[in-house]
Amino acid sequence: MAEPKPIANEIAASVTGPDDLVQVENLRKHFPVQSGFLASLLNRGHIPAVKAVDGVSFTIRKGEVFGLAGESGSGKSTVGRLILGLLEPTEGRVVFDGTDLGSLSPETMRRLRSRMQVIFQDPLASLNPRMTIGEAISHPVRIHITNQPDEVRRVVIEILNKVGLAPAEQFYDKYPHQISGGQRQRVVIARALVTAPDLVVADEPIAMADVSVRALLLDLMMRLKEELNLTYLFITHDLATAKYVCDRIAIMYLGKMCEVGPLADVYEYSCHPYTRALLEAVPVPDPRHRRKEPMPAGEIPSAINPPPGCHFHPRCPIARENCSVEEPALRELRPGHFVACHYAEELLK
Amino acid sequence: MPADILYSVRNLTVEYKTRAGVVRAVDNVSLDIRRGEILGLVGESGCGKSTLGKALMRLHTGPASIAGGELWFDGRDLMKLSEREMPDVRGAEIGMVFQDPMTSLNPVQRILDHLTETIQTHEPEISDAAARARSEELVERLGIRRERLNEYPHQMSGGMRQRVMISLALALRAKLVIADEPTTSLDVIVEAKFLDLLKELQKEFGLTILLITHNIGVVAEVADRVAVMYAAKMAEVGDVNEVFADPKHPYTQGLLKSVPNIRLEEAELYKMEGAPPNLLHPPAGCRFNPRCPFVMEVCRTQEPAFAPVVGDHYASCLLYQEAGMKQERLHG
Ligand SMILES: Nc1ncnc2c1ncn2[C@@H]1O[C@H](COP(=O)(O)OP(=O)(O)OP(=O)(O)O)[C@@H](O)[C@H]1O
Ligand SMILES: Nc1ncnc2c1ncn2[C@@H]1O[C@H](COP(=O)(O)OP(=O)(O)OP(=O)(O)O)[C@@H](O)[C@H]1O
Ligand SMILES: [Mg+2]
Ligand SMILES: [Mg+2]
Numbered sequence: 001m002a003e004p005k006p007i008a009n010e011i012a013a014s015v016t017g018p019d020d021l022v023q024v025e026n027l028r029k030h031f032p033v034q035s036g037f038l039a040s041l042l043n044r045g046h047i048p049a050v051k052a053v054d055g056v057s058f059t060i061r062k063g064e065v066f067g068l069a070g071e072s073g074s075g076k077s078t079v080g081r082l083i084l085g086l087l088e089p090t091e092g093r094v095v096f097d098g099t100d101l102g103s104l105s106p107e108t109m110r111r112l113r114s115r116m117q118v119i120f121q122d123p124l125a126s127l128n129p130r131m132t133i134g135e136a137i138s139h140p141v142r143i144h145i146t147n148q149p150d151e152v153r154r155v156v157i158e159i160l161n162k163v164g165l166a167p168a169e170q171f172y173d174k175y176p177h178q179i180s181g182g183q184r185q186r187v188v189i190a191r192a193l194v195t196a197p198d199l200v201v202a203d204e205p206i207a208m209a210d211v212s213v214r215a216l217l218l219d220l221m222m223r224l225k226e227e228l229n230l231t232y233l234f235i236t237h238d239l240a241t242a243k244y245v246c247d248r249i250a251i252m253y254l255g256k257m258c259e260v261g262p263l264a265d266v267y268e269y270s271c272h273p274y275t276r277a278l279l280e281a282v283p284v285p286d287p288r289h290r291r292k293e294p295m296p297a298g299e300i301p302s303a304i305n306p307p308p309g310c311h312f313h314p315r316c317p318i319a320r321e322n323c324s325v326e327e328p329a330l331r332e333l334r335p336g337h338f339v340a341c342h343y344a345e346e347l348l349k
Numbered sequence: 350m351p352a353d354i355l356y357s358v359r360n361l362t363v364e365y366k367t368r369a370g371v372v373r374a375v376d377n378v379s380l381d382i383r384r385g386e387i388l389g390l391v392g393e394s395g396c397g398k399s400t401l402g403k404a405l406m407r408l409h410t411g412p413a414s415i416a417g418g419e420l421w422f423d424g425r426d427l428m429k430l431s432e433r434e435m436p437d438v439r440g441a442e443i444g445m446v447f448q449d450p451m452t453s454l455n456p457v458q459r460i461l462d463h464l465t466e467t468i469q470t471h472e473p474e475i476s477d478a479a480a481r482a483r484s485e486e487l488v489e490r491l492g493i494r495r496e497r498l499n500e501y502p503h504q505m506s507g508g509m510r511q512r513v514m515i516s517l518a519l520a521l522r523a524k525l526v527i528a529d530e531p532t533t534s535l536d537v538i539v540e541a542k543f544l545d546l547l548k549e550l551q552k553e554f555g556l557t558i559l560l561i562t563h564n565i566g567v568v569a570e571v572a573d574r575v576a577v578m579y580a581a582k583m584a585e586v587g588d589v590n591e592v593f594a595d596p597k598h599p600y601t602q603g604l605l606k607s608v609p610n611i612r613l614e615e616a617e618l619y620k621m622e623g624a625p626p627n628l629l630h631p632p633a634g635c636r637f638n639p640r641c642p643f644v645m646e647v648c649r650t651q652e653p654a655f656a657p658v659v660g661d662h663y664a665s666c667l668l669y670q671e672a673g674m675k676q677e678r679l680h681g
Contacts, residue, residue, distance in 0.1 A: 289570075
């Protein structure tokens with residue numbers, strides 16, 4: 001068995017350099033579970049917690065699209081919210097462009113926040129139905145750029161044109177319900193990008209859009225990334241979409257990272273059994289395609305009592321005895337490609 | 350009706366009366382479902398897939414009504430049955446699996462009780478023990494340990510609930526199962542396993558399945574034939590291999606090229622311009638004409654027929670029809 005390499009390598013997955021925009025170090029977020037008086041008595045005061053994020057380290061480099069993938073409940077959105085400073089970590093830290101978010105005064109945090117924006121999956125839920133599109137986008141402009149009415153309008157019109165909502169003057173006074181779902185998502189994109197942030201956390205940004213509209217939205221996001229020099233944290237459960245946009249990708253399972261590296265390398269030489277299964281499970285729009293490997297047994301266990309050792313071991317086709325005891329550390333198997341599996345070499349053909 | 354057809358929908362129109370006007374969500378649609386096949390019904394949000402699926406069981410509530418058409422199921426026109434006769438068809442002869450099975454399961458009833466009671470509703474003569482035995486056997490066959498039948502729906506995972514719904518359809522010996530986005534809320538690994546299960550059940554029980562989904566990959570994986578809807582109309586129907594290899598309708602062509610494919614080297618997706626129309630005011634002529642890269646003058650005024658292009662590969666597109674061909678010749 002490969003010796004689980006010491007912590008040095010774990011940090012290596014998050015080596016710091018001048019090109020880094022975000023460093024995430026040993027990040028944890030545990031949510032206490034609501035439980036009744038009786039339950040807490042039974043647990044002798046020990047309050048059970050959902051280990052939504054449980055020791056995650058990585059870096060996001062300036063100008064890249066960093067993908068965060070994994071099944072529902074694996075902790076992707078929680079990582080996103082921790083990076084945005086919307087949640088306090090239980091442990092670990094987030095460093096944004098050299099500044100530790102944990103050390104900031106509320107005032108500095110507010111200013112820093114203008115450099116980070118978020119795009120959520122549901123445009124209807126993230127837009128106020130009683131606010132026109134122009135008003136919705138003006139809001140961040142007034143907070144972060146200028147209060148001068150003419151100037152605000154000019155900036156908003158410009159971004160509306162950029163996201164393809166033209167003629168912009170017409171869209172300016174419309175309400176969310178008067179435009180299509182795809183157009184609404186463009187508004188959400190416009191609102192996130194109007195302050196020219198450094199980092200955009202895109203949490204399933206196209207999941208609700210129509211199939212034929214998705215490609216347009218992705219294209220738009222990628223064009224604006226070049227134009228405005230953005231960096232994306234692209235959260236998705238769709239590995240097929242990730243393939244078209246991400247430079248690097250991290251795969252999460254039950255609050256931990258099981259594999260991270262350059263996208264092409266991870267897809268071609270995936271060496272974590274879970275990544276393998278995920279890649280194999282993606283439906284392929286070609287009737288001639290057949291899945292080759294059987295799917296792992298069972299479903300994701302609860303994040304309150306995750307299995308000991310490697311979280312994936314109860315479903316893993318190559319698990320051995322020590323997998324239920326020893327937690328595998330992330331180690332570098334190929335250049336820049338890290339994996340947390342005791343037997344990863346076996347999957348590396 | 351040919352013997353190999355289990356369900357034949359003829360010129361079905363379904364309307365919703367809304368304050369803004371009448372939405373025709375299914376507009377003069379004809380479709381055959383063959384015995385023992387998995388027919389995939391795809392199309393974008395709001396094109397009428399669920400409305401069509403519900404109409405097959407005459408399951409309409411609120412503002413919806415069937416404005417016309419025939420529903421020939423296994424030899425009889427369901428439109429001619431009285432409302433009293435429908436429950437025997439619904440749920441028994443035609444089983445249902447929805448995106449969120451929580452809505453069709455009773456939250457305060459144990460799964461086992463739900464299964465046995467439903468069986469007894471449709472087969473009053475069956476004993477408790479026999480109904481229970483049948484439930485347990487099927488559920489186990491679908492990979493759920495029988496002890497888990499004593500649980501309530503919320504204690505099960507999404508994938509398990511879907512399997513319970515399918516086992517119910519099997520327990521009632523349904524001839525047709527209509528599954529509306531059954532895997533949409535499932536994770537890919539669970540989805541893959543559920544799709545494998547559907548294929549096994551098709552083989553083992555000769556089950557006929559109408560699989561409604563917006564996921565093109567899912568259709569490619571399990572369907573024998575595929576039906577593509579666009580803006581309340583049927584755009585194309587054919588063998589899944591044929592339609593994917595040689596799509597006839599320009600909408601299908603664009604749709605297939607805009608779907609991400611993890612196995613392809615291609616760096617870019619095709620970008621289809623525009624968006625589906627509002628069904629309150631659909632465009633005249635062919636509904637796809639405002640987005641169609643091959644649009645002809647005639648497409649803006651004349652509605653295409655839904656007609657065979659080659660063999661039983663159907664498409665509603667004037668490119669393959671007399672009116673369109675005439676125009677092509679005129680313009681070189
Ligand atoms: N505010 C909260 N309070 C309690 N538990 C939470 C909270 N937010 C998230 N969780 C739990 O943390 C775990 C991770 O959730 P998270 O939303 O980060 O997952 P995700 O990977 O984004 O999933 P999805 O793909 O479904 O969006 C889940 O078990 C979730 O139920
Ligand atoms: N209860 C209702 N009242 C009014 N209009 C409705 C109602 N239900 C559906 N519609 C309209 O009918 C059309 C078809 O809806 P339907 O739900 O059948 O589409 P769908 O193809 O199943 O979409 P999705 O992929 O989002 O499930 C839509 O344009 C919708 O707005
Ligand atoms: Mg999430
Ligand atoms: Mg639907």
